[in-house]
Amino acid sequence: MTPETVETISITREELLDSKIDERLAQQRNVGPGTIQPIEESSRLGRVFYSTWFYLSLAGLVGALIGWAILEPSLSDGIVFTGRVQQVASEDIAPNIREMMISGVRVFVFTNKTTVRGGEKDLISYTVDDLRVDSVVKLMGIPIEEDGVLRGLGAEAIVMEPPGTDAPSTVDLAALHSSLTSSSFALFPLVGALVGLLVGCVEGLICRTVRRAIRCGLFGLLAGALGGLITAIGGSVVYRLMSGFVEGDTLSGGVFMLQMFRRGLAWMLVGTGMGLGQGIALKSRRLLLNGLIGGLLGGLLGGLLFDPIDLLLSDHAHLSGSEISRALGLGIIGTAVGLMIGITDMLTRSAWLRVIAGPLRGKEFSFYQTPIRLGSSPKNEIYLFKDPKIDPVHAHINKLRDTFELEDNESATGTLVNGQRVKRKRLYDGDKIQIGDSEFVYTTRDKK
Numbered sequence: 001m002t003p004e005t006v007e008t009i010s011i012t013r014e015e016l017l018d019s020k021i022d023e024r025l026a027q028q029r030n031v032g033p034g035t036i037q038p039i040e041e042s043s044r045l046g047r048v049f050y051s052t053w054f055y056l057s058l059a060g061l062v063g064a065l066i067g068w069a070i071l072e073p074s075l076s077d078g079i080v081f082t083g084r085v086q087q088v089a090s091e092d093i094a095p096n097i098r099e100m101m102i103s104g105v106r107v108f109v110f111t112n113k114t115t116v117r118g119g120e121k122d123l124i125s126y127t128v129d130d131l132r133v134d135s136v137v138k139l140m141g142i143p144i145e146e147d148g149v150l151r152g153l154g155a156e157a158i159v160m161e162p163p164g165t166d167a168p169s170t171v172d173l174a175a176l177h178s179s180l181t182s183s184s185f186a187l188f189p190l191v192g193a194l195v196g197l198l199v200g201c202v203e204g205l206i207c208r209t210v211r212r213a214i215r216c217g218l219f220g221l222l223a224g225a226l227g228g229l230i231t232a233i234g235g236s237v238v239y240r241l242m243s244g245f246v247e248g249d250t251l252s253g254g255v256f257m258l259q260m261f262r263r264g265l266a267w268m269l270v271g272t273g274m275g276l277g278q279g280i281a282l283k284s285r286r287l288l289l290n291g292l293i294g295g296l297l298g299g300l301l302g303g304l305l306f307d308p309i310d311l312l313l314s315d316h317a318h319l320s321g322s323e324i325s326r327a328l329g330l331g332i333i334g335t336a337v338g339l340m341i342g343i344t345d346m347l348t349r350s351a352w353l354r355v356i357a358g359p360l361r362g363k364e365f366s367f368y369q370t371p372i373r374l375g376s377s378p379k380n381e382i383y384l385f386k387d388p389k390i391d392p393v394h395a396h397i398n399k400l401r402d403t404f405e406l407e408d409n410e411s412a413t414g415t416l417v418n419g420q421r422v423k424r425k426r427l428y429d430g431d432k433i434q435i436g437d438s439e440f441v442y443t444t445r446d447k448k
Contacts, residue, residue, distance in 0.1 A: 050363040053342030055206055057335045059198035064334025067191035068327050074183040078142045078156055079176045084167040085135045104170040106152030114155045126160055136161040143177050150177055189228035192274040195334045196224020208385050209378045223280040227273025234269045264303030271299020271333045284368050290344035298336025302329035351404055351444045358438030372397040374435060389413045389436035
């Protein structure tokens with residue numbers, strides 16, 4: 001070959017950084033006796049405990065149940081009081097409707113709908129005709145309003161109390177109505193705030209970053225309360241607007257299904273507020289979308305299950321099973337919000353680190369944004385605590401086009417990838433990273 005025919009070979013920077021070069025080098029290093037040993041898997045219990053979907057759903061459940069426990073003593077599906085029957089109409093004022101006065105409160109009893117029963121130890125079957133003057137009863141009724149004015153109660157359930165039971169001569173219906181309205185309205189903002197608090201701070205608590213836990217928890221608390229307040233108003237409006245569609249016997253199939261849908265739609269709006277609070281707390285657009293999905297599904301599911309659970313439990317409770325229904329419904333909302341955030345994160349992430357050795361063995365760290373700092377300082381995105389071999393900021397992970405690159409921060413003990421100390425290393429699926437006594441496996445969604 002003559003000098004005139006020699007061609008100059010030029011390599012561009014893009015070609016030099018091509019991922020295929022590192023892949024070929026990695027293949028050559030792993031051939032022969034020096035092949036990397038298989039990675040020891042974390043225990044199944046550890047993987048479940050440190051799974052995002054598990055601890056977020058648990059945090060949401062605990063937050064919802066704490067909120068329920070705080071307000072449940074003042075909550076009811078209607079106004080409840082013990083009073084003395086003072087007047088009973090001699091005949092129905094309308095088909096299947098009889099009017100009476102109980103401790104100064106105007107009460108409408110539905111002969112084909114109102115449940116009349118004895119106390120827990122009273123096995124006698126009662127009907128509306130057994131309600132007589134001077135009978136002492138415990139009443140649960142739904143407020144009846146005309147032009148915004150409270151006119152009386154529609155009796156849902158009546159319990160006959162034993163003779164000689166004390167009862168007030170007058171009951172302040174307006175005060176009872178105001179108390180019930182205030183407690184009901186405060187329920188979802190409180191639950192939203194507590195779900196936001198716990199879901200926001202649980203990641204920091206798991207990773208021992210107390211400062212981050214406090215900051216994210218406070219963001220979650222405020223966002224959850226505000227979201228719960230706004231959507232509680234919307235949910236209340238929806239519930240009232242649809243009230244005309246569920247008049248009649250609520251045990252009939254069509255009406256009962258409409259009642260379930262009405263409550264499910266209202267609770268879905270409220271659940272949305274809880275979910276949005278988590279994304280704001282963690283300052284992530286992706287988590288904002290995850291929380292939206294979780295809140296919508298959790299609220300809808302919780303609302304749909306409320307009335308069937310209430311119906312199943314009503315025969316075994318003093319007045320109704322609504323207390324347990326609310327606990328289960330709110331618990332489902334809180335659990336679903338955290339669960340959907342965790343599941344959506346797992347389905348949408350493109351790369352993550354799984355800890356296979358060290359205090360956080362089994363934990364997985366998704367890459368929300370870069371740089372990702374690793375070190376012994378709690379200010380890092382990945383906090384490696386109680387390890388004297390690790391510098392405060394030991395290494396970084398940076399975005400490199402469609403992949404990620406690990407860079408050692410001039411640490412004293414170094415950063416190892418697949419057993420070799422590196423200064424800067426592009427990461428590939430399955431790479432084993434060691435920093436001090438902690439080991440990680442880099443995993444990507446697309447296996448190459």
